[in-house]
Structures are given as structure tokens and as C-alpha cells.
Amino acid sequence: MLLLERRPVASSVMRWASPLLALVLTVITGFILFLVIGKDPVEGLKFFFITPISDLPGLAELGLKMAPLLLCAAGLTVCYKAKLWNIGAEGHFLMGALGASVMAVQLSAVSGFWVLPVVLLTGVLGGMFWAAIAAGLKTHLHCNEILTTIMLNYIALNLLLYVVHGPLKDPYGFGFPQSIMFAESALLPALIEGTRLHLGLAFGLLAAVAVWVLFARSFIGFQLSVIGQDHRAAAFAGFRVRQLTWFAFLVGGATAGLAGASEVTGPIGQLVPQVSPGYGYTAIIVVFLGRMHAVGIVAASALLALTFIGGEILQIAMQMPKAVTALFQGLLLFYLLTCDAFIHYRIRLKKAAPQPRSAAVAAAPQEV
Amino acid sequence: MELLTNVLAATVVAGTPLLLVALGELICERSGVLNLGQEGMMLMGAVAGFAAALSSGSLLVGVAAAIMAGIAMSLLFAFMAVTLAANQYAAGLALTIFGTGLSAFLGAGFVGSSIDGFSRVAIPLLSDIPVLGRVFFDQDALVYTSFIAFAVVALFLRYSRGGLLLRAIGEDPEAANANGLKVLLVRYLAVAFGGGMAGLAGAYLSLAYTPLWTENMTAGRGWIALALVVFATWRPERLILGAYLFGAASILHLVLQGLGWKSSTELLAMLPYVVTILMLVLLSWNPARTRLNTPLSLGQPYRPGS
Numbered sequence: 001m002l003l004l005e006r007r008p009v010a011s012s013v014m015r016w017a018s019p020l021l022a023l024v025l026t027v028i029t030g031f032i033l034f035l036v037i038g039k040d041p042v043e044g045l046k047f048f049f050i051t052p053i054s055d056l057p058g059l060a061e062l063g064l065k066m067a068p069l070l071l072c073a074a075g076l077t078v079c080y081k082a083k084l085w086n087i088g089a090e091g092h093f094l095m096g097a098l099g100a101s102v103m104a105v106q107l108s109a110v111s112g113f114w115v116l117p118v119v120l121l122t123g124v125l126g127g128m129f130w131a132a133i134a135a136g137l138k139t140h141l142h143c144n145e146i147l148t149t150i151m152l153n154y155i156a157l158n159l160l161l162y163v164v165h166g167p168l169k170d171p172y173g174f175g176f177p178q179s180i181m182f183a184e185s186a187l188l189p190a191l192i193e194g195t196r197l198h199l200g201l202a203f204g205l206l207a208a209v210a211v212w213v214l215f216a217r218s219f220i221g222f223q224l225s226v227i228g229q230d231h232r233a234a235a236f237a238g239f240r241v242r243q244l245t246w247f248a249f250l251v252g253g254a255t256a257g258l259a260g261a262s263e264v265t266g267p268i269g270q271l272v273p274q275v276s277p278g279y280g281y282t283a284i285i286v287v288f289l290g291r292m293h294a295v296g297i298v299a300a301s302a303l304l305a306l307t308f309i310g311g312e313i314l315q316i317a318m319q320m321p322k323a324v325t326a327l328f329q330g331l332l333l334f335y336l337l338t339c340d341a342f343i344h345y346r347i348r349l350k351k352a353a354p355q356p357r358s359a360a361v362a363a364a365p366q367e368v
Numbered sequence: 369m370e371l372l373t374n375v376l377a378a379t380v381v382a383g384t385p386l387l388l389v390a391l392g393e394l395i396c397e398r399s400g401v402l403n404l405g406q407e408g409m410m411l412m413g414a415v416a417g418f419a420a421a422l423s424s425g426s427l428l429v430g431v432a433a434a435i436m437a438g439i440a441m442s443l444l445f446a447f448m449a450v451t452l453a454a455n456q457y458a459a460g461l462a463l464t465i466f467g468t469g470l471s472a473f474l475g476a477g478f479v480g481s482s483i484d485g486f487s488r489v490a491i492p493l494l495s496d497i498p499v500l501g502r503v504f505f506d507q508d509a510l511v512y513t514s515f516i517a518f519a520v521v522a523l524f525l526r527y528s529r530g531g532l533l534l535r536a537i538g539e540d541p542e543a544a545n546a547n548g549l550k551v552l553l554v555r556y557l558a559v560a561f562g563g564g565m566a567g568l569a570g571a572y573l574s575l576a577y578t579p580l581w582t583e584n585m586t587a588g589r590g591w592i593a594l595a596l597v598v599f600a601t602w603r604p605e606r607l608i609l610g611a612y613l614f615g616a617a618s619i620l621h622l623v624l625q626g627l628g629w630k631s632s633t634e635l636l637a638m639l640p641y642v643v644t645i646l647m648l649v650l651l652s653w654n655p656a657r658t659r660l661n662t663p664l665s666l667g668q669p670y671r672p673g674s
Binding site: 147165321324334340345 | 444447452453457458459463465466467473476583587588592595637638641642644648653654671
């Protein structure tokens with residue numbers, strides 16, 4: 001009989017092995033899935049994982065998709081470390097894109113080096129505003145942040161749809177729901193000439209560094225971690241839990257807002273309804289997969305960026321549904337959580353013992 | 369009067385999927401398990417129900433398939449959250465993300481197909497009552513099922529020994545275990561019931577509400593149902609009121625447009641989500657009251673003896 005036994009000390013090896021194990025299991029499942037639907041699995045996995053990153057334009061495209069994921073994930077890490085379950089990165093992202101677009105359209109006739117910073121800043125403020133609503137509802141009205149942020153995501157999406165169908169719609173756009181193309185001065189410069197890779201990736205990497213500094217070197221980061229581990233201890237220690245909650249939410253809003261702003265001023269160049277293929281939700285997976293650690297989330301955002309591109313390639317090359325991306329992402333998170341159980345537990349083979357199971361487990365060493 | 373009757377009847381229809389999924393989640397949460405995967409389970413129910421009904425030609429087969437799909441999804445969650453004692457928030461989110469992806473993947477071939485969904489069946493005599501007859505007793509079979517499910521859940525929780533055990537486990541699994549109750553088994557059953565109801569709610573969407581399949585057709589109803597359980601302070605009687613209240617909010621934009629009120633569709637489509645937040649605010653501003661009603665062990669993993 002297999003028995004789960006609590007480890008005396010949480011396994012640090014398993015903590016980092018778990019994401020790799022989850023990836024392996026996901027790939028194996030993908031292999032079987034291709035077989036089941038009658039497609040060549042080797043070919044399929046190659047299209048998904050290898051083809052996208054086999055040349056420079058492909059790598060640039062990977063960086064392009066990494067940027068919004070990394071920015072959103074960096075902000076969410078700050079929230080999740082404090083066990084603030086902010087699911088609202090998608091909404092912050094959309095409001096960032098919306099804010100930046102409104103400003104970019106306003107300034108479309110102006111040129112100057114200051115235009116782009118103003119546009120990006122408006123996006124950041126848009127994301128922070130949306131996060132502030134959730135923070136206020138949490139700290140002053142005690143609303144569960146999971147539910148409020150999810151609802152705010154839907155509201156943000158409808159607001160964005162309203163704006164592209166209404167006030168910001170390009171009058172000469174042949175009726176398409178989209179804004180005018182932004183002026184050159186409102187566009188992010190390319191990082192590598194000739195590719196679509198833009199400054200957004202640099203923002204993402206900077207955000208990851210900032211997360212590292214915050215949690216490895218700052219008192220605020222320490223306080224946030226303590227809140228996450230033991231809320232009551234943080235209160236007894238005199239930490240200002242309410243202010244720290246606001247801080248985490250505002251950081252989350254700012255980075256996701258910047259991600260949204262970078263997306264409209266980067267690869268898209270205008271506001272369109274499909275500005276996000278779910279970056280804000282995928283960023284949640286990035287945070288868990290990246291172990292809430294700066295280096296981890298950089299690696300995880302690269303992997304999940306790959307799932308977006310791989311999905312698109314499979315759609316074209318093998319006529320697979322686009323949903324294959326979401327399926328891979330879901331599987332990955334799923335396996336990750338399963339493997340994570342073995343950070344705290346180990347499997348022990350036991351002969352079917354006559355004593356009751358609860359007694360056998362109770363005899364196991366307690367966590368210290 | 370005619371208009372009012374129709375609006376009320378449409379409210380019951382719009383509230384039915386919310387009622388079904390929220391009843392399941394209520395039982396699940398009363399056992400101390402918070403399953404944020406409602407949206408994913410509903411979507412799987414919707415796609416499985418539609419696919420089965422389309423290929424078999426029988427709506428009942430569709431409903432059965434939807435319930436099975438919901439249960440299967442919920443057992444995945446139960447394995448992580450109950451057996452492996454994983455973080456319930458993360459496991460629930462994983463279930464929603466996974467279910468959204470899997471349903472879109474499986475359903476890609478069914479987009480654009482349509483079936484004859486459930487049609488209204490008037491109950492003799494009862495449906496002749498003015499207004500209320502049309503509103504409650506001239507609906508489709510799944511609406512009647514939701515009434516029965518409500519009665520069963522309400523009576524089960526209040527009067528049955530099983531309901532008492534369930535509540536005891538939700539309040540204090542440690543004590544329940546010491547008294548010889550099988551905490552993990554009961555939690556598995558509660559989660560599976562929630563999954564079945566979410567699957568049924570999904571089937572209501574794809575077989576009755578709009579008899580077709582589209583990606584993400586639940587449009588956040590699984591999340592609204594989670595808010596609904598909080599709103600109902602974990603009590604079935606308030607849950608049914610809340611479900612119809614949210615149902616009304618979700619058709620308000622149709623009513624307003626029907627009355628010739630000119631406004632943007634997108635802005636009106638925000639209403640159910642705004643109403644949800646307002647409801648949460650109303651219900652949560654007093655944390656003492658929330659604490660009083662929340663099952664004590666809600667969201668906390670439990671492993672006997674550890």
C-alpha cells in the first residue's frame with residue numbers, strides 16, 4: 001500500500017525539481033495526446049517546442065511574448081508572496097493597454113521624446129487604478145480579492161470593448177473595432193533591429209531584478225513574506241498589514257499596466273479587442289512554476305511564451321485547434337501542483353498493516 | 369403585465385445555471401473545501417453534454433455525460449486538494465485553467481453545430497396560476513430539476529444525519545476525525561457532488577439556455593456562483609434568492625434594450641459583474657458576520673494525523 005508520509009523537513013531539492021518533473025509529465029501527456037488524435041507525436045512536439053526557437057526571428061518572437069508574461073508575473077509574485085490571491089493581472093493589463101491607448105490617440109499629432117514615457121505612464125496608472133479598487137475592497141470592505149479581481153477582469157474587458165467600438169474607434173477603419181495607428185513617437189523602440197522584439201522585454205527583466213532586490217534585500221519584502229507565512233505573526237510584530245497589502249496590489253497593477261501599455265505601443269501599435277491572449281491568467285502559472293523567485297519566473301515566462309508560439313505553429317502546420325496552448329498550460333500547472341505535494345510529503349511503500357491508517361500516519365515524524 | 373411575466377420567467381431561466389452550480393459549491397464548501405474550479409468544470413460539462421447530445425441524439429444522454437464530465441474534473445481536484453493536501457486556491461485555479469483549455473480543445477470541432485435543446489413543458493394546473501404559473505411552472509425540465517436539487521440540498525443540510533456530519537467536518541475536521549468520521553471520504557463525496565452540479569449547470573447552458581457550444585460560453589458564471597455562495601452565507605434559502613437576483617442582473621441589459629433604452633451593449637454587459645462586486649461589498653463589510661457564517665475549516669487542507 002502506498003502511503004503519503006510527511007517529511008520532517010520540506011525538501012528543497014523537490015522544490016526545484018517539481019517544475020522540471022511537471023514539464024516532463026506534460027510533454028509525455030502531449031505525446032500520448034498526439035497519438036490519440038492520430039497526429040505524429042514527434043513532429044508535433046518538435047513544432048511546439050523546437051521550431052519556434054530555432055532561428056533569430058523565432059527567438060525575438062519568444063522575447064516578445066515573454067515581456068508581458070514576465071511583467072505580469074513579477075507583480076503577481078509580490079502579491080502571492082504575501083498570500084494575496086490577486087487574479088486580476090489580466091484586468092490590470094487591459095486597463096494599462098486602454099490607458100496608454102487613450103493617451104497615445106490624444107497625442108497622435110504631437111511628436112517629442114516625452115510622448116512615449118507619458119503614454120507608458122498612463123498605462124501604468126491605469127493598471128494601478130484597477131488594482132487599487134481591488135486593494136480598497138480588500139483592506140476597507142473585507143471583500144475576497146479572488147472574486148473581486150476576477151469580476152474586475154470581466155469589467156475591464158467590457159470597458160475595453162466599449163472603447164474600441166465607441167470613443168476610440170478609428171473613423172476611417174472600415175468599421176473595424178480598432179483605434180487609429182499610434183504615431184511613431186508613441187511607439188516602443190525595437191531591441192534588435194529588423195525584429196519585432198521591443199523594449200518591453202527589458203522592462204520585464206528589470207522587473208524581475210526588482211523582485212529579487214525586494215525579497216532578498218529589503219525590509220518591505222521581508223514583511224510581505226512574513227504576512228504570507230503567518231498573518232497573525234505579522235500583525236503582532238506591528239507590521240502595517242493594510243499598507244503592505246496596498247503596496248503589493250499597486251505593484252501588481254503597475255507592472256501589469258506597463259505590460260499592457262508595452263503591448264499596444266510595441267508589437268500592435270494600436271488598440272484592438274484581442275490585445276491579450278490571456279497573458280494575465282498565464283502569468284499566474286508563471287509565478288507558481290517559477291517558485292515565486294526572480295530567476296524562476298524568467299525561465300518560466302520563457303517556457304510559457306513558447307506555448308503561445310508553439311500553439312500558433314501547430315494551428316497552422318498541423319491544423320490543431322488554437323486551444324492546444326491553453327491545454328498545455330493547464331496540464332503544466334496541474335502536474336506542477338501534484339508534484340509540489342512531494343515537497344512536503346514522500347511516498348512510502350507499506351505492507352497493508354492491520355492498524356488503522358490514521359494511527360499509522362500519526363506515528364510518522366512531525367514537521368519541525 | 370405580459371412584459372413583467374416574461375422578464376420574470378427569463379430571470380428564472382438565467383438564474384438556473386447559477387443556482388445549479390452554486391448548490392454544488394455550497395455543499396463542497398460546507399465540507400471545508402473551497403473549489404475555485406467551477407468555471408472549468410462547467411465548461412467541461414457544457415462541451416461534454418453538447419457533444420454527447422449531438423452524437424446520440426438524446427438530450428438525456430447529454431445531461432448524463434455533462435454530469436460525468438463534471439464529476440471527473442472534480443475528482444482531479446479532489447486528488448490534489450484532499451489526498452495531496454495541496455493549496456486549494458492553486459488547485460482550483462489549475463482546474464479552471466485546465467478545464468477552459470481542455471473544453472476548447474475538445475469542442476473545437478463542434479463550434480457551429482446546433483441541436484434542438486430542451487423545450488418548455490407546462491405542468492398541468494400549476495402553470496395556470498397567473499404570472500407565477502408561467503414563471504415557475506412553464507419551464508424546461510432542467511429548471512424543474514434545479515427546484516428539486518434545491519429542496520434536496522436544503523433538507524439534507526438541515527434535517528439529515530448526513531448533513532450534520534458534513535457540517536461537522538467543515539467546522540472541525542480534527543474533531544470529526546477523532547469521532548471516527550471519514551473526513552477524506554466525505555470531502556471527496558462533497559467535491560464530487562459539486563462537480564456533478566457544475567457539469568449539470570454547464571449542460572443547462574449548452575443544451576437549454578443557448579443550445580450550442582462556443583468557447584468560454586460560461587462567461588464567468590462559475591465565478592459568480594462562488595460569490596453567490598458567500599452572498600448566501602452558506603445557506604440554501606438565501607442561495608436561491610441570490611441566484612435569481614443575479615439572473616435578473618444578467619438579463620437586465622436585454623430588458624433595457626427591449627424597452628428602447630439606448631446604451632452600449634458592452635457597457636450593459638458589465639452589469640452582472642458590477643452587481644457581483646456590490647453584493648460582495650454589502651455582505652462582507654462586516655468581517656465579524658462573515659466569520660460567523662464561514663465554515664471554520666474552509667480552504668484549509670487537512671490530513672488525518674499530520
